Amino acid sequence: MFIKKRIKQIIVVFIASISIACEDFVEVDAPDYKIIRDDVFSSEETAKSAMTGIYNELFRTSFSNGSPYSVTVLGALSGNLLKNIRETNLTRMEFHQHQITSENTSNLFFWTSAYNMVYITNAFLEGLQSSENIGSEVKNQLEGEAKFVRAFTYFYLVNLYGDVPLVLTTDYEQNELASRTYSEEIYTQIILDLEDAIEVLTSENQDIRTKVNRYTAMALLARVHLYNQQWQMAEELSSQVISNNSYVLLGELNDVFLANSQEAIWQISPAGRGAATTHTNEGNYFIIDPVFSFLASVQLDENFIEYFNENDLRFSNWISYNESLNAYFPYKYKIWNSNEQPSTEYSMVLRLAEQFLIRAEARLMQDNFTGAIEDINTIRHRAGLAPLSNTNNLETEVLLDEIMEQRSKELFTEWGHKWLDLKRTGRYEILWENDPLWEDTDLLYPIPAEERMKNPNLTQNPGY
Template sequence: MKNKKYIQGLGIMVMLLFLTSCQDWLDIEEPDHKLVSSEVFDTEETAKAAMQGIYNQLYQAGFSAGWLGSTTVLGGLSSDNLELINTTTLDLLQFQQHNLQPDNPYNETLWGSAYNMIYMVNSLLDGLENSTKITPEIAQRLEGEAKFVRAFTYFYLQNLYGEVPLVLTTDYEHNATIEVSSTTAIEEQILADLVVATSQLGGSYLTGERTQINAYTAKALLARVHLYLENWELAEQYSAEVIAASGTYSLSTDLNEVFLANSQEAIWQLSPLGAGTTTTHTNEGSVFIINPILPSLSYVKLSEGLLNSMEAQDLRKINWIGYHEGLGVHHAYKYKIQNATGEAAEYSMVLRLAEQYLIRSEARIRQNNLTGGIADLDHIKARAGLPLLSVSNPGISQEALLEELFIERRKELFTEWGHRWLDLKRTDRAQGALAPASPDWEATDIKYPIPAEELLSNPNLYQNPGY
């Protein structure tokens, strides 16, 4: 692994505390710049601050920030949901045209920021293990939160790149030459970390903010992971447990409230306060809304294919899609605020209840429980103002119902965490959906290339096929 650029040894923990000191989440004094790793875990407050620093960094890290180099934007360009407004942005155009080069800087940042996050998590876990000053209750909760973040990060690394190094320590010499792990080994580690998170975290948000991970956050990701693994019963089980927590989560009846800070639909969000600046708008609002004064500063638009998939009366089309007359393009409008200071009105959504209904619907359909699958899908359709399948087509076949589900996933989850890209990959539909409009499409494009710098730094890594 190339760690000189992304890993700064002991200084990482100091940086985490510094990031936290810029925020109002914890009332602790700014840490001394000479703070050593052991002192980070001398008190419960500083240990909690280190975990808050990880949350803050998630809002800034390339793969998770929601900005141009994020999974959200790059995955959207790789699928058929997003297109560039200006095709002279060549590094981004490579994602859209499926002509991605290993030295692409966005690809390098995607990979590097994810492994930087994993190193931070491993540093925190090391500190917790070696500390004698933290109560078991607090230590277990912090361990659960940290392991969730590691599982979450590896979920994206594996689904974007395939077999990748499984880094579980902070040993630089070991990590510098680590080999890739099998898909099975990575999946097992993701599941193991999430099981720890579910068992060690409670179901409440202790701070009152849905920016903190709880047991339901872990169950929501477990539901998605098992869906991807085609463990239909477990996918149904975990999504059902989240849906059943009706006292905590519910589908927002007003689509314009879904992405507000701490909305009832939010299972996990990232706060823009994590940026440590005076701005309080989300990165998604900044990148997707076309700049009304300087539209040339905007990069992406929604594809005609996505727009055409949505009926005129679909409330998502009405409320979640905007139009810029000057450029004549449509843009995502899930987030309504492009620039703001003061109190943060919107948080970046990571996991939300609507996806859990879609997961359970698919899991039920795959098990031939078509009635149950229709019922879950109708929750999403009802909110969108569309005819219910239970009324319009209750005798729909399993194959047709699955296709209906995939269409609803596209319409519901566009511009969120690359869902469309990952859906096309996991269901083997990428070739059919993308090849007709992409002359450079090859079957091997379903995986991103291992960054060129990583291959130069670590002789035990090998490039993905096709690159």
């Protein structure tokens, strides 16, 4: 499954933590790895730089960088939020039509980049644990950050592919023949990593939103528990994040996606690109420039546009229109192409609005209708919509519909939320209504054929 001896990549990421790296892998002899790793973990400063390298890699690597191969784009195509402007790009068309082949290159790039990140965090954790030059306080903090990134990566792997190999070591001989692990075990490891992270991470640096802290781990764990229908734990964790005054639901919607936004719980900086351009990939890919509209690849689906109330501020602030293509496009990020220093927009990963929606759903499923409506109205108020009344004796299913609607309108084109919500709630009938080729096996992406050729122990998902 994994390219043999990816040691060169680890060296590049650790040493060039604030410079340029690539996704090419070169075989080197194993002894070199020990020499380099000893250098990387020879001091607290070099170890911190290595962790910065991991954050930077999240912006460079396909699954997490907002590029056409990322969960943001592929998930939005699968969730019928985006559609292709031209039908010539067959790899993207397959995601929108739910007819992904195991040879699809976008699917391959997603899988391999995610497992590259798993491998990098494993190497970092091994080097950190074996180091005798790093104090316990710094070691704990760095361990928590790395475990968070590993859990974050596995969250998307398990939700998009189902059972996947659970790899917790850099032993390439073991990894390259790893078989798939049941989803329940993957989730157990995700929860373990996040609980470990919460235990050791500090709540410092909350003004620097690109660095993981205790509340970042709480926010992701709240989502994990929601997905696993652990309602009470989801509510407790989201409540802790919401009660932290460092995070604010911003009244001005156009400020939400700015660098170090007060609404951000965690962001990824374009500085990780290591190049002169400073725009986000989301802004660069989604915005249809009025002059260079011929470069545009995707637009918002018309059905999603019709879904909005005309008074919804999210429509007027986060969606724009290109007249020449007669196309609406996501406009959460305002910068299409920029070399302005420093970057004024960061890629949003976790933000406070999601925590209100997590808590609303968790409360509803515990029959706390008043609390659920309270949280829904917080989101509706910010969007300029009238509040729901608690005197209407709203039924659970009606309120759940409202929560899903607000999730769709609030979190569109962010990290595949709509696609994952349709899957986890069983509401994907909306897909087969518009797609005569739809089959329930389309809920999972195929294991890439190239990876299965390398690893005979990798089985395929049904339907492929």
